[in-house]
Amino acid sequence: MAAAASVLALLLLAAAAAREADGYVAYNTSAGTVAGLLNVHLVPHSHDDVGWLKTVDQYFVGSNNSIQGACVMNTLDSVVDALARDPGRKFVVAEQAFFQRWWVEKSPSIQAIVHDLVDSGQLEFINGGWCMHDEAATHYIDMIDQTTLGHRVIKQQFNKTPRAGWQIDPFGHSAVQSYLLGAELGFDSVHFARIDYQDRAMRKQDKGLEVIWRGSRTFGSSSQIFTNAFPVHYSPPNGFGFEVLDDISPVQDDLLLFDYNVEQRVNDFVSAAIAQANVTRTNHIMWTMGDDFNYQYAESWFRNMDRLIHYVNKDGRVHALYSTPSIYTDAKHASNQSWPLKQDDYFPYADSTNAYWTGYFTSRPTFKRYVRMLSGYYLAARQIEFMVGGLFTSSLEDAMGIAQHHDAVSGTAKQHTTDDYSKRLALGASQVEKSVNIALDCLISSKGTCRSPAVKFSQCQLLNISYCPSTEEQISGGKSLVIVAYNPLGWEHSDYIRVPVNDIHLVVKNSDGSLVDSQLVEIDTVTDNLRKLYVKAYLGINTDKPPKYWLVFQASVPPMGWNTYFVSKSTGTGSNKMGYVSSISSSNKDTVEVGPGPLKMTFSSASGQLTRIFNSISGVDLPIQQSFLWYGSSTGDVIDSQASGAYIFRPDGATPTAVSRSVPLKVIRGPLVDEVHQQFSSWISQVTRLYKEKDHAEVEYTIGPIPVNDGIGKEVITRLTANMVTNGTFYTDSNGRDFLKRVRNYREDWDLQVTQPVAGNYYPVNLGMYVADGKYELSVLVDRSVGASSIQDGQIEIMLHRRILHDDGRGVGEPLDEVVCVDNKCDGLTARGTYYVNVNKLGHGAHWRRTTGQEVYSPFLLGFAHEDERSWKSYSTGKGSMMDAKYTLPDNVAIITLQNIDDGTVLLRLAHLFQAAEDPKNSVMAKVELKKMFGKRTIKKLTETNLSANQKKSEMRKLNWRVVGDTESGPAPIVGGPVDGQAFVVELGPMEIRTFSLKF
């Protein structure tokens, strides 16, 4: 007994030292930073994927928990309770797709509490977009849109502007993210976890994880951002996670209970802090206190953090505080430290020797195309909405925002979640389509008002597989097929329209009534088969009678305007009474030359291989080949079990297998287009189209079902091999915007140890890629995000499709084996897409890449109707534009946003399309005359804003940073001056994007 009593006495003595009182302890959590000590910024957060293993709504409500125990409602409900309990506590919220789902369900009293928490800085919105977007497979316009949407609701509800970028999970980081979706948004900082493992090791040694990032070569230091790459991951240091049902080590400070551990936990804290301080500049370090779908019961975290802060600060060796990325950044800034400079981007990302996350650049290619197609469609629909009035496009807002998430368009969600993303997009798009059908009639009405009843327009989302009921329909009863083409570009766009038809006796007339040259091309059996299967699979419709022909004609449409074409039955006979029926040509020569215009290609008659591309006007003449190959997907080996999968590209090490060395050619010729049809195998076919007035080849591939009955996953590429010395150098775009220089087997920031000579040289491509030698530039543009590389000099290779039988162990837990099912019969997914090939003289490729790239992104929006031509003309304007007649935007400017906002304002964004020094004629200051652009409308008020339109441009404040050995020289970037409120002329320097809030 005596012994026991003395132990108790000792314990009580210790208690007196560590604890103020028995029972209730008021933990002191209110401290800010302290000078002279190491400050440990605890940033409480929960990483909530907007869909991944479960759908976004399942994550929100907490259903399907057998897959993953996760409920964002729990997180937000319990965080608000926990914050309200102690004003010292803080929490950051990123994804507005979740927060807004939650907010609308809250009572006024809870909303009032949340308002107080936000106003006091306890609850801070960071990032603030609808989702935490991916940075490889996203287009910059979609990134801007989804961020603007989130920022707008935060501004409306809380009058707050997020200050910090929080991209903690995306798999590599883009240049566009740093300067555009960072600095130009008004963010002071961006924070993330995933950078290359070799890069990270080097940066830890040099204390270079935190940098000043200048992602734009055009803007340099004027668009830089403080960047914090975490030393490990976005979870806390080991032993400091406190998720309620995890195996945690709580801070136990009650001496009347067993396992009292305050000293132990304080010691652990101090040593973890010192370890991190050893790889970090200044005496401020950040601990990311949270993980995926954490804070299900927030009190568990806050209770333990309260105690840590209290006892660590009493201990006094280091200083702990509740913090946020903004507080942390301000502390870093106040330290007056110099930071290393970082340029370009953080791609590709590898987390170990054989684990390059470059597969997801291509994973789920048809979903990627769907997102990109709807992106262009959404832009055009919002323009039409602006012109006729209304807010009918908002049904796509949530779906498009969610689709940009880093497990959505990236292709790394489970199949059922991907189906959910597609369903949301399809529902949103079909609603917008219905409204656009009505709006088109209002737009073209000669009275300037909507008619009632309106003409029934229809649109065709499945034109690429020749499904379009209204063009296939017989033209009868004196009616014509009326095609209204809307052009969302700022310049006149001339392009070829192709629609499936069933009649050979058709003529096409334009809005003046004059005949337009047309050509009929027989629809091939590959397309017939695709149409039959996919119309059934997607729409549940049996289509037994495929259309016979593509009707091809050239349409020319004014900027931000429309033109009308009438397809009708020809009444007489003779060549000018119907379209030209394409001929199938055969050749006895060694080579076959195709192309009705100046651009020609030659193919070998014997092998069917492309041999040469040349242009009789520009004089360009380049020997070139093209082939399809596939990499076998690695399933792991004895040294490393890493398999290729949804995220990771790991080829099996063998040289890629050529699909065919000899391909039969079928050449179809006509006055508008020549086509070369090639079947490379039973599962790969290709049509190369050379149009009369295009200086590029359009290559349409159809790949699938990829055979896997040999047990081998396959990653299919197309490869162009030109006779060019390119010195290991190639150029790929960043989110469809800046082109970045890539050098094979090389990284600018560290000495690369090459472990994956193919996968480690893949980069994301959204707009295109090119290589150059002393004479020529060979460029390719794409219609969706893909992975691409140049593995040998003179080569461009693009990964187009992947079908893999193993999971790569990064969490999704499914092989990337997409199938399509009809009547319970499933087969591998077929992907159809297009890429565009151009050869230009050195220094002349940029104009084609930028303008054609914009035309690929923003094609015509086509509306179809069957009407009597004469009566149509009596109530409709055949051809028109929002702009003043003859006004056009210059070639170097695109309208990337024109959108009605629910507060009665209109959002306008103009983007200069060229980088500094990219093109002698176009990399110059551009001017847009808004008065002429808006034609009859009068601008009453114009306010220039930041990129996401949540603050006035004039009120944006940028932090100045010191950069180690800063040697920035060269000319200052050219940027436009303020817009005069009378003249309304907008100037744009190279790569400049300017955002305006307008009132009419």
Ligand SMILES: [Zn+2]
């Ligand atoms: Zn994530």
